[in-house]
Amino acid sequence: MPEQLTDKIVQLALRRGFFNPTAEIYRAPAGFYDLGPLGALVKSNLVSFWIDEFVRRETSYEVFLIDGSLILPYDVLKASGHVDKFSDPKASCKSCGRIYRVDQLIEEALGLKVEGKSLEELEQIVKTRGVRCPHCRGELSDFREHHLMFKLSVGGAEESAFLRPETAQNIFLNFKRITYGMRAKLPFGVAQVGKSFRNEIAPRQSVIRLREFSQMEIELFFAPNDERGPRGFEEVADTEIRILTREEQLHGGEEPIELKAGDAVAEGIVPNRFLAYYLAKEVRFFKLLGIPPENTRFRHLLPEETPHYSGGNFDLEVKFSFGWKEIVGNAYRRDYDLTVHSRGSGEDLSIDNNGVKMIPHVVEPSFGVERIIYAILEHSYREGERDWPLLKLPRIISPIKAAIFPLLDRENLTSKALDVYYALKRSRKAIPVYYDDRGSIGRRYARADEVGVNLCITIDYQTLQDDTVTVRDRDTAEQARVKISDLEDLIYNDMFRLEGV
RNA sequence: GCGGCCGUGGUCUAGCCUGGACUAGGACGUGGGCUUUCCGAGCCCAAUACCCGGGUUCAAAUCCCGGCGGCCGCACCA
Numbered sequence: 001m002p003e004q005l006t007d008k009i010v011q012l013a014l015r016r017g018f019f020n021p022t023a024e025i026y027r028a029p030a031g032f033y034d035l036g037p038l039g040a041l042v043k044s045n046l047v048s049f050w051i052d053e054f055v056r057r058e059t060s061y062e063v064f065l066i067d068g069s070l071i072l073p074y075d076v077l078k079a080s081g082h083v084d085k086f087s088d089p090k091a092s093c094k095s096c097g098r099i100y101r102v103d104q105l106i107e108e109a110l111g112l113k114v115e116g117k118s119l120e121e122l123e124q125i126v127k128t129r130g131v132r133c134p135h136c137r138g139e140l141s142d143f144r145e146h147h148l149m150f151k152l153s154v155g156g157a158e159e160s161a162f163l164r165p166e167t168a169q170n171i172f173l174n175f176k177r178i179t180y181g182m183r184a185k186l187p188f189g190v191a192q193v194g195k196s197f198r199n200e201i202a203p204r205q206s207v208i209r210l211r212e213f214s215q216m217e218i219e220l221f222f223a224p225n226d227e228r229g230p231r232g233f234e235e236v237a238d239t240e241i242r243i244l245t246r247e248e249q250l251h252g253g254e255e256p257i258e259l260k261a262g263d264a265v266a267e268g269i270v271p272n273r274f275l276a277y278y279l280a281k282e283v284r285f286f287k288l289l290g291i292p293p294e295n296t297r298f299r300h301l302l303p304e305e306t307p308h309y310s311g312g313n314f315d316l317e318v319k320f321s322f323g324w325k326e327i328v329g330n331a332y333r334r335d336y337d338l339t340v341h342s343r344g345s346g347e348d349l350s351i352d353n354n355g356v357k358m359i360p361h362v363v364e365p366s367f368g369v370e371r372i373i374y375a376i377l378e379h380s381y382r383e384g385e386r387d388w389p390l391l392k393l394p395r396i397i398s399p400i401k402a403a404i405f406p407l408l409d410r411e412n413l414t415s416k417a418l419d420v421y422y423a424l425k426r427s428r429k430a431i432p433v434y435y436d437d438r439g440s441i442g443r444r445y446a447r448a449d450e451v452g453v454n455l456c457i458t459i460d461y462q463t464l465q466d467d468t469v470t471v472r473d474r475d476t477a478e479q480a481r482v483k484i485s486d487l488e489d490l491i492y493n494d495m496f497r498l499e500g501v
Numbered sequence: 502g503c504g505g506c507c508g509u510g511g512u513c514u515a516g517c518c519u520g521g522a523c524u525a526g527g528a529c530g531u532g533g534g535c536u537u538u539c540c541g542a543g544c545c546c547a548a549u550a551c552c553c554g555g556g557u558u559c560a561a562a563u564c565c566c567g568g569c570g571g572c573c574g575c576a577c578c579a
Contacts, residue, residue: 015512015530027552027569082579090502099502104576126517135503146502166579201577209578306578328578348541352552366579388541407538439530442540447542458539470539476542 005321008204009377012389016451018377019207031203031211033370038451041399041432042373043214046289047193049396050216051066053285054060055191060230060277063189063218064424068170069150074160079344080165080337081090081307082165086148091126095138097185102143105131121145150197163197168364171219172337172349179351185220186360187230187274193369202372207370214369221354221360222274229265229273237262239280243269243300256297270334271312272401274363275416278330282316282365288498289372290379290394295401297321298330309336314315316404318375327371367447373420382398392475393452395497400453402433402491405444407460410438416461417459418482420469429492448476454494457487 010490013019017036020030034044034361055063062333077083091101100279102122103114109131114122123143125131133140150163164170193216195286203209241264242256261280264270301313312380313331317324338359342349349361376397379422379431382390384492404421406413415438421435441458448456463469469481471490 006503011512021570024570030570081579084579088502101502103578168579194579198578204572206571326578331579386540405539410538413538440537440540442542442544444537444541446541456540461538473540479539 001246002202004496005378005381007391009374009381009382011378012381012391013206014448016167019373031200031209033210036368037220038399039373042376042393042397043369045399046369046373046376047216047291050285054216054218054281055189056404057235058189059325060232061187061189061220062182062184063191063220064178065191065193065426066171066174066178066186067165067194068164068174068192069199070164071154071161072164072173074162074167075152075344076169076341077162077165078151079340080169080172081340082149082162083118085307086165087145089122089143090141091123091134091143093136093138093142096133096136098133098135100140100370102126102140105134105140109134115293119145119425147201148190148198148200150199165198166196167192167194167215167217167367168219168337171217172341175341175349176219176337176347182310184221186351187220190216190219191216191219193217193304195500205227205322207374210370216367216369218278218365219349220274220278220365222272222363223358224361227273230277233262233273233277236277236280236284241276241283241284242293242297244297244317245269246300246302249299249302266418270314272363274346275312275314276367278363279316282328282330286316286318288394289376289397290392291318291375292500295351295379298325299324299326307335307481314435320375320378321355325371327368329364329366329376331364331366333362333364335361337362356408372466380452386446386447390449390474391452394499395495396420398454399432399496400434400448400451401431401453401495402457403444403448403453404433404435405441405456405458406437407441407458412464413459413461416463420457420459423484424491427488428471429488431491431495433491445472445477455491 001076016038019033019035020038021075022032022034051065055065079382090099092099106112106114106122106125112125114125131140138331149165151249152161152163153159154161164288171192174190178190179360187195194214195211195212196215198401200209200211203211205254237260239261240258241261242258243264244256248255262275270276278300283296286296287293295318296433297317298314299317301315311334315326315328316328316330318327337351342359380392382392402424404417404424406417418435420432422432424431436447445456452474454474457473458470460470467483467484468481469487471482472479
């Protein structure tokens with residue numbers, strides 16, 4: 001059985017410090033991962049790049065970046081619907097201890113539809129109809145709700161609260177202040193990057209399904225009757241997007257249709273231009289991250305997969321070695337969130353749009369950070385191009401931008417190399433670099449390639465004569481000789497080199 | 502959460518079935534030393550492992566039970 005790509009990526013991640021299970025030395029519960037030194041750099045680079053592309057350099061409307069609390073009071077999540085929707089009724093068998101989902105047990109045993117019934121009602125049904133453990137016929141007891149949210153109690157009064165199950169809620173909670181404080185006019189966006197928490201039953205696949213994970217999200221607020229869409233929509237209207245339609249899925253098909261973002265709206269497949277704008281933007285974003293469009297598709301979620309208020313959800317799925325997997329969720333949530341929070345809080349969250357009072361609609365692209373990191377790793381991993389593995393990370397994402405090597409471990413070369421290294425370290429540009437003089441030069445190139453170091457700088461005997469060094473490019477392995485005085489700018493410019501668009 | 506398979510240094514693994522000679526072997530990697538004038542060269546030295554707990558036994562990496570973790574399938578996945 002050949003070794004799978006996922007195994008290789010996970011091994012590399014462990015070995016070289018990209019990520020590893022949390023509290024490994026204690027064998028802690030699954031679903032938590034720490035980013036190591038290189039992983040932390042990759043994440044920080046990815047987040048910065050995303051903020052650049054979706055917030056700072058956004059010219060179609062204003063996007064405000066906020067940073068909200070991870071702990072949210074019970075009432076917020078009750079109003080949003082999470083308290084009710086994010087829990088499953090469970091019970092355990094008195095004699096064998098197995099745990100079951102009560103609703104499924106009843107449906108299987110009695111063929112009854114019990115959706116929407118309360119825990120107490122379900123317990124009644126089990127008791128009166130004599131539903132028993134399917135495994136050992138034991139009596140069922142200990143009926144309780146399994147929350148997919150982590151429950152907390154806050155302060156002396158032990159007020160009930162949860163770790164947020166998505167970043168989005170903070171944005172709705174801050175909506176009124178942002179519209180006032182920033183004098184925001186529709187359309188405008190609010191972005192947030194941060195942790196979310198879901199107490200998954202079975203977290204799996206390393207960093208793909210976590211109980212604690214990071215999201216990069218935008219809530220884009222707009223007037224529902226705004227058919228012009230974002231400023232500059234024309235610029236992205238020709239972008240080809242690949243959509244796995246509902247019809248195709250109903251036939252069990254896997255083939256996406258390909259059409260222009262503008263046409264997708266015109267043909268009524270994508271509900272509005274704001275959503276289509278993001279779909280097009282995402283295609284470009286991931287292309288820059290080394291994930292080609294042909295390895296992506298937008299899956300139009302089926303009606304039963306989306307909440308009743310959804311105006312259409314399109315998951316951006318990427319082709320991994322183990323199959324297609326969602327890495328961005330794009331949801332048209334209409335006015336649901338602001339409406340329920342108006343009702344829940346008693347605060348009027350409508351907005352004055354050119355003299356008309358209204359509750360704006362919202363489109364929400366939500367990016368899963370860890371999944372994207374994993375996708376980038378898989379798509380940049382190369383075997384066979386060299387005698388060792390090579391990680392062709394996008395240059396802007398790679399954790400280390402340059403490595404400094406003396407050609408040989410000789411005093412005159414190492415001291416010169418360290419001079420170059422410290423000069424780069426001290427630079428105001430704060431470029432991540434490292435110094436290595438261990439083993440042969442070839443081995444050092446191999447070590448650098450394996451973690452995607454963009455450039456390798458070698459100090460040789462000629463350096464001692466004329467203050468020039470060789471610069472080796474990771475992707476071509478070609479070398480150029482450059483002046484030491486030009487190095488800082490060269491490395492700095494190189495790390496912003498984008499390929500793909 | 503259910504079912505199946507699995508858990509040996511940093512990584513991959515040999516050994517487990519058929520308990521004892523296992524002071525647990527190897528490869529790669531790592532640290533140190535020598536060597537080395539541009540793509541994992543070579544030599545020497547060193548450190549590091551039987552997931553945790555209980556049981557059976559004169560004796561457990563090996564057999565049994567439980568926990569934790571991993572993989573796969575089902576379920577779940579705003």
